[in-house]
Amino acid sequence: MSEQVAPPPAPQSQPGVQAPPPAEPEPKKSGGKKVFGVVGAIVVFLVIAGLKFGLGTAIGNFLNSDETAEAKAGDCIAELPEITGTEEEEVDNAKVVDCTSSEAVYNVVGRVDGQTEAQAKTGEACEQYIKEGEDGYVFYSIEPGKKGYLLCLTKKA
DSSP states (O other), X not given: OOOOOOOOOOOOXXXXXXXXXXXXXXXXXXXXXXXXXXXXXXXXXXXXXXHHTTHHHHXXXXXXXXXXXXXXXXXXXXXXXXXXXXXXXXOSOOOEEOTTSTTEEEEEEEEEEEEOHHHHHHOGGGTTTSOTTOOEEEEEEOOTTSOEEEEEEEEOO
């Protein structure tokens, strides 16, 4: 003996009542991801291009900034190691300070750009800035094999 099971009755619509429309699929949020992806690609491109074309130097200078790079005549420099004769000493913490500051030890009386290390070592470029009888000092920042600047200094009175 076999039993037959009848399927449930189909829902009948009532007059004046409509069945809710099928749910719409949620819109994809890929637009934001696409924008983020494009912006990310542009940033990566700019970083690579910048590193290739000199941004690396700018970032390097920022991380290891030369605080005397913008010094000019009339500025003052804080204490530097005392050097006599033709001795040289590497200085990592030279900085420009306000001339009224108690840290101010040297006056910048001249600046000469475009100097090689050999030119800076002679000190001849500063001779025009140092008055007769004054003790003059040369401070320079020049990478080996390149050109840089030198500052002509006198002791602050």
